[in-house]
Amino acid sequence: MNEKPKKLINKKGLRLDGRKPDELRPVKLKVGILPNADGSAYIEHGKNKILAGAFGPREMHPKHLQRADRMVLRCRYHMAPFSVPERKSPAPSRRENELSKVIRDALLPSLFVENYPRTGVDLYIEVLQADGGTRCASITAASLALADAGLPMRDLIVACAAGKVDNKIALDLMDTEDKIGAADVPVAYMPNLNAVTLLQMDGKLSPKEFDEAIKMAIEGCKKIYDIQKEALKTKYKIIEQEEVEE
């Protein structure tokens, strides 16, 4: 076992990885990287490395899960056995089951499900490396995968967490901070509608601290939103260039 660091924020006010309390980890996004998926995205959020692939809208199987008046979104969040320090059994854990559900609930408000009756969209999220905040990074990537699949959307969904470390509210906790820190508040958000689509919390916060945390998380979301939009545009820029070259 690694020795646990006692202080998460040093005298200069910097965190273990040198970030300021309200600073995000570096976020890299790529759209359209899986050839067989209808839409896909890859995110590197700090040390998190996550792939998301969307299939559909296509005929829903098994048929009894079809809905006559809407599209059904199925979502599977899964962690690779080698994604964490101690091997994770590949069988879906209760945590993964819950996250699959909250991620689906977080993405649904952006979709016009009633426009695609009897169809299904399968969304597969594979966490290749995890370092705290995988559910948020998964949502950010998954929303791009859905957009890449050509689904009309109210807005992209972007997610980011804020929490409490060493008695201070801080943005985007990494694994060590999440484990030792006092609280974590993941938030998913549609910036254009000012809509919160995922909100969870664990740890202890006063109502005032919670307010501060959710505000900070939303500011983080807005920053990632710009990267998200840029990633989506980049894919089409590349296609445009290729066409010109031809």
Next chain:
Amino acid sequence: MSSLLTRVKLKQIEKAIEEEKRIDQRTLSDYRIFTIEQGVIQKAEGSAKIFLGKTEVLVGIKVEKGTPYPDTPNNGVMTVNAELVPLASSKFEPGPPGEQAIELARIVDRGIRESEAIDTEKLCIVPGKQVFIVFVDIYVLNHDGNLIDASAMAAVSALMNTKMPNYEIVDDEIVIKQGYSPLPLKDHPVTVTIGKINDKLIVDPGLEEEEVMDSRISIAFTDDGRICAMQKGGSGYFTTKQVSEAMKLAQSTAETQRKKLKW
């Protein structure tokens, strides 16, 4: 799933909420009347049954000896499991717990765990070798809405009712003595669920209201009024303003609930 009858009913619910009323005559912020009975299962170390409206949930606690997790050698272990028993609703089916049951168990788990309600250090028998494991089993017997709050209240009640066997350590071996002492508790989290129907917030949604509501938020509060767990559910969203409204509504509701519960 939605027959003509239920669709008519759903419209009625939406219309009532629009006029700040509810089909069961409650106001938007009213909680249903509940009763809790503790110690209903004698073979369990602790138990409690709650009626919340027609929702009926039984929670049984079993305490067994086991090994601690390697990263917390001095702490006892708590696990929460929920069963949506098929006799509770025509929508529940036999089989291993599905997403709904797992989410329910994990919301209740988070409220108890994050409030540090159980003094797990006192559940350690031999550090790194033997600890007590507290199994919290939620058994939904009738589904009439708001299983989250009902299960959370019943679970904490059952923990308050739990007896631990007295024991002695003789040469690293545990010897059970006569008599029991109560499970050491440090906090009593109260969980309140707020539903959202057409941009109106309602406290303690009933089953039919759950069919109409697009999203919900469940918030757990500690004895000293801090927030210790939260979960948004459902396919809709909350604006940031609605989040803080729901927060205030949950907070005041939790205070009155705590008084009624006498925790």
